[in-house]
Amino acid sequence: MPRYAMVIDQSRCVACMACVVACKRENDVPPEHYRTRVLEMVEGRFPKLKSEFRSELCNHCSNAPCVTVCPTGASHKEEDGTVQIDRNKCVGCKACLAACPYDARYINEEHGFADKCSFCQHRLKAGKMPACVATCVGGSRMFGDLNDPDSLVSQLLRENPYRVLLEAAGTKPNVFYINQYPRKS
Amino acid sequence: MAISRRSFMKYVAAAAGTSVLAESPFIGAKARAKAEGGKAVYITTTCEICFWKCGVIAKVVDGKVVKLEGNPLHPQSRGKLCGRGQGGLGLLYDKDRLKVPMIRTGARGENRYKSASWDEALGYIAVRLNAIKDKYGPEAIALFAHGSSGTYFANLLRALGSPNITYPSFSQCLGARNVAWELTYGHAPQCTCERVDLVNSRVVVLFGTHLGENMHNSQTQDFAEAVGNGARIIVVDPRYSTAASKASMWLPIKPGTDLALMLTWINIIISEGWYDKEYVEKYTTGFEELKDSVKKYTPEWAAKETDLSRRQILEAVRELGRYSPNVMIHPGRHFSWHGNDTQRGRAMAILTALLGSWGRPGGIWLECKTTFPKLVEHPEYPEPEEDAAIFGDYPFAGGEGLTNVLRETTISGDPYPVKAWLVTGTNLIKTMPGQEETMKAIDNLDLLVAIDVMPTDTVMLADVILPEATYLERHDGLFAIKTMEGGVSLRQPAVDPMYQSKPGWWIGSELCKKMGLDDYALKGTWEERMKREAKLWKIDYDELVDKGYITIPNSRHPYITADNPPTFKTPSGKIELASSELEEEDFDAVPVYEALDQPPAGQYRLLYGRSPVHTFTRTVNNQWLWELFKENEVWLNADEAASQGIKNGEVVYLINQDGVKSEPVKVKVTERIRRDCVYMVHGFGQHSPQLSRANNRGADDQKLISRYKVDPICGVTGMRVNFVQITKEA
Numbered sequence: 006m007p008r009y010a011m012v013i014d015q016s017r018c019v020a021c022m023a024c025v026v027a028c029k030r031e032n033d034v035p036p037e038h039y040r041t042r043v044l045e046m047v048e049g050r051f052p053k054l055k056s057e058f059r060s061e062l063c064n065h066c067s068n069a070p071c072v073t074v075c076p077t078g079a080s081h082k083e084e085d086g087t088v089q090i091d092r093n094k095c096v097g098c099k100a101c102l103a104a105c106p107y108d109a110r111y112i113n114e115e116h117g118f119a120d121k122c123s124f125c126q127h128r129l130k131a132g133k134m135p136a137c138v139a140t141c142v143g144g145s146r147m148f149g150d151l152n153d154p155d156s157l158v159s160q161l162l163r164e165n166p167y168r169v170l171l172e173a174a175g176t177k178p179n180v181f182y183i184n185q186y187p188r189k190s
Numbered sequence: 191m192a193i194s195r196r197s198f199m200k201y202v203a204a205a206a207g208t209s210v211l212a213e214s215p216f217i218g219a220k221a222r223a224k225a226e227g228g229k230a231v232y233i234t235t236t237c238e239i240c241f242w243k244c245g246v247i248a249k250v251v252d253g254k255v256v257k258l259e260g261n262p263l264h265p266q267s268r269g270k271l272c273g274r275g276q277g278g279l280g281l282l283y284d285k286d287r288l289k290v291p292m293i294r295t296g297a298r299g300e301n302r303y304k305s306a307s308w309d310e311a312l313g314y315i316a317v318r319l320n321a322i323k324d325k326y327g328p329e330a331i332a333l334f335a336h337g338s339s340g341t342y343f344a345n346l347l348r349a350l351g352s353p354n355i356t357y358p359s360f361s362q363c364l365g366a367r368n369v370a371w372e373l374t375y376g377h378a379p380q381c382t383c384e385r386v387d388l389v390n391s392r393v394v395v396l397f398g399t400h401l402g403e404n405m406h407n408s409q410t411q412d413f414a415e416a417v418g419n420g421a422r423i424i425v426v427d428p429r430y431s432t433a434a435s436k437a438s439m440w441l442p443i444k445p446g447t448d449l450a451l452m453l454t455w456i457n458i459i460i461s462e463g464w465y466d467k468e469y470v471e472k473y474t475t476g477f478e479e480l481k482d483s484v485k486k487y488t489p490e491w492a493a494k495e496t497d498l499s500r501r502q503i504l505e506a507v508r509e510l511g512r513y514s515p516n517v518m519i520h521p522g523r524h525f526s527w528h529g530n531d532t533q534r535g536r537a538m539a540i541l542t543a544l545l546g547s548w549g550r551p552g553g554i555w556l557e558c559k560t561t562f563p564k565l566v567e568h569p570e571y572p573e574p575e576e577d578a579a580i581f582g583d584y585p586f587a588g589g590e591g592l593t594n595v596l597r598e599t600t601i602s603g604d605p606y607p608v609k610a611w612l613v614t615g616t617n618l619i620k621t622m623p624g625q626e627e628t629m630k631a632i633d634n635l636d637l638l639v640a641i642d643v644m645p646t647d648t649v650m651l652a653d654v655i656l657p658e659a660t661y662l663e664r665h666d667g668l669f670a671i672k673t674m675e676g677g678v679s680l681r682q683p684a685v686d687p688m689y690q691s692k693p694g695w696w697i698g699s700e701l702c703k704k705m706g707l708d709d710y711a712l713k714g715t716w717e718e719r720m721k722r723e724a725k726l727w728k729i730d731y732d733e734l735v736d737k738g739y740i741t742i743p744n745s746r747h748p749y750i751t752a753d754n755p756p757t758f759k760t761p762s763g764k765i766e767l768a769s770s771e772l773e774e775e776d777f778d779a780v781p782v783y784e785a786l787d788q789p790p791a792g793q794y795r796l797l798y799g800r801s802p803v804h805t806f807t808r809t810v811n812n813q814w815l816w817e818l819f820k821e822n823e824v825w826l827n828a829d830e831a832a833s834q835g836i837k838n839g840e841v842v843y844l845i846n847q848d849g850v851k852s853e854p855v856k857v858k859v860t861e862r863i864r865r866d867c868v869y870m871v872h873g874f875g876q877h878s879p880q881l882s883r884a885n886n887r888g889a890d891d892q893k894l895i896s897r898y899k900v901d902p903i904c905g906v907t908g909m910r911v912n913f914v915q916i917t918k919e920a
Contacts, residue, residue, distance in 0.1 A: 019402030021272055022273040022803050026276035026277045026814055026815070027271070030276055030279060030814065047860070047862060051827065051862070051863075054861055132213040133211070140259065140272075142270055144414055145414070149211065150211070187436045187437075
């Protein structure tokens with residue numbers, strides 16, 4: 006079985022939001038809710054500035070607190086390594102929203118279930134990349150199978166220093182970040 | 191290590207065959223639908239959320255477009271769409287769209303209209319246009335256009351015998367840039383896109399051009415690739431733009447002094463001998479004149495003028511010399527800044543020539559070699575009896591004309607009255623500087639017709655409003671796509687037009703018929719004409735419909751080689767470092783620096799720019815883009831904010847030098863901008879109540895651009911010459 010993961014080369018992100026709009030249209034995400042977002046953070050004082058562009062989404066954690074706290078088993082880990090939500094089992098109690106340290110979830114008010122990034126599982130099943138990866142204008146988001154040593158993501162993680170968000174939380178994310186800042190030549 | 195496309199391809203190649211994600215490549219819309227076996231059908235078409243002409247694949251389920259993706263075969267999209275392109279459905283399904291033809295019943299601007307049938311609305315227009323033609327002559331009828339539909343109404347005007355057809359893309363955008371490079375090389379630096387070989391550049395210099403925020407799909411892909419390749423990115427910008435955040439060197443220049451920096455770099459490159467001597471010898475004229483003329487521009491002088499340090503200036507130019515010729519002096523796009531814009535463009539073109547970058551890897555690539563013969567199916571247009579009123583006394587005004595000159599003529603009636611405007615695809619009130627003048631001109635009209643998709647501020651001033659079908663509901667093209675290679679694409683409807691909207695081609699053609707110009711009306715449908723054009727261009731139309739893009743073989747010749755020498759369409763046949771054409775018209779043959787006025791204490795130069803999720807005012811009401819960027823903010827330097835007691839997020843008003851006051855707008859207190867200027871994203875402050883989301887959101891930068899400085903060479907309107915102060919008082 007695969008273990009799906011995303012690697013994000015932050016130096017290539019131009020914060021164009023193509024990923025955000027593609028995600029919303031692909032997954033019919035309700036107005037004012039997001040499964041992914043892009044943060045622009047600037048440090049320093051004029052004119053000595055440095056900035057980080059960071060795409061955030063569900064980390065599909067290997068040790069996922071949302072799965073642990075879910076009282077009904079709606080949030081669960083699948084064999085492909087992704088964290089998914091069984092909408093029929095979800096009662097909208099929001100325990101997962103509170104447990105997720107990444108603020109990756111929202112409640113679909115119309116239908117009452119919790120929702121979040123699925124790594125576009127329906128597209129993966131059709132052999133397609135997640136919508137955000139497919140349209141990433143900067144080529145910043147990359148995706149693949151960590152159980153395949155030859156996959157793009159496996160190679161990237163072998164050859165680059167990388168980090169995950171809130172490592173201390175012990176969630177073991179499957180979204181990895183490389184090149185936090187553009188290389189200064 | 192940053193990931194470049196080359197290394198990416200290496201990884202992909204290694205992973206081939208083992209990956210579980212093995213989507214078959216796109217070979218055509220039919221094959222995709224068949225492979226999926228579901229009820230979705232796919233339609234290839236061309237985006238028009240902006241004018242980059244990206245190839246789109248529309249997914250249609252049960253007669254509804256559900257998703258838009260980039261066409262992998264099309265060089266402007268390469269399988270991707272930007273946020274705006276992804277959000278195109280927000281235009282198609284916008285509840286605020288123009289739905290039926292409307293005729294004004296109240297006073298102008300009062301928003302009182304009656305619905306009309308197409309027959310009635312077109313008849314109403316035809317009667318009035320013919321009356322204006324009879325009374326004043328055909329030249330009293332003018333067209334302002336942007337986008338594909340301009341074609342259909344330009345046909346109508348030419349058939350009438352009016353030469354007054356103009357596009358703001360020249361005067362309010364890239365006109366001066368193209369003129370500058372044409373004077374220097376005999377060619378503009380752009381075909382369908384800027385001919386910038388970013389993926390092979392070792393140094394990229396951006397003068398204010400904020401790639402990434404200014405979202406042009408394939409060019410932004412290439413810029414990210416340059417970043418991934420480790421190219422040295424040098425950004426000259428008073429504001430720390432997205433591009434500046436990727437830069438190895440950010441030069442926060444004093445606004446309006448770019449030419450001082452450029453001329454100094456030229457001087458240093460010549461005096462240090464860093465220019466490409468063989469190239470300059472072989473391809474250029476005027477070197478000695480240039481050399482003498484720029485001697486006075488020393489780094490010490492430039493440091494004072496630009497507010498950069500001597501060290502910064504020298505470090506940056508050293509990089510240009512070191513990596514010549516693989517250096518990209520990006521020509522920019524929106525170029526109407528200060529009223530001396532042609533000469534600024536000339537300096538950029540000259541730098542490019544000295545570095546030998548024109549026609550070299552990493553520089554400006556040479557045009558693809560292909561021609562697209564013109565399909566003409568109507569009798570010759572009548573020769574206009576009067577000279578056009580779109581060029582003024584500007585010897586190098588381009589063929590797209592000057593909107594500002596046409597507006598002046600409409601106000602003054604000199605040399606002749608202009609009494610009707612047709613406006614399509616451009617929100618003139620927000621596009622042109624000097625809104626009072628635009629209003630004054632409109633007041634002089636007997637007829638204002640708007641052909642558009644959305645009820646913009648300009649549309650809601652019109653006497654007759656014609657609802658156009660969106661780009662997802664109509665045919666346009668064929669489009670000759672000239673990137674590094676030649677190719678052909680098309681626009682075709684993914685769904686039928688909603689409401690009573692009609693495609694631009696239909697409106698233009700029916701209007702011809704109504705006015706008794708049947709010979710110039712379309713024979714059959716536009717698609718039938720597209721098929722005839724495809725035949726003329728030797729393109730298989732059915733294949734084009736399926737694939738969305740077809741390459742012209744053997745058209746790619748980007749670099750200078752022994753077999754591919756460059757040609758320069760200048761009077762000398764060479765690159766003119768000193769311009770003979772400018773000299774002949776009594777302008778400086780070599781650019782000369784003249785200092786601009788700077789804002790007095792307590793005032794700031796007003797700068798404006800783009801958000802990657804918006805195209806001017808066109809997208810501000812689009813639900814899926816609006817929610818990401820609902821209103822603009824005014825960027826103010828943190829120290830300035832502190833000294834003025836202004837807090838982040840506080841609502842303020844801007845007042846310009848002419849006493850014009852802005853709409854209320856939030857302040858973004860930031861370290862990302864100099865103290866002497868403020869910045870806003872263009873396109874906000876819409877007043878049309880029909881725009882339910884965009885109405886009264888943010889502030890209109892154009893309102894504050896009541897002053898503009900016209901470039902004496904080509905007549906474009908420099909718009910970064912306004913100074914504003916900030917007040918909290920409503």
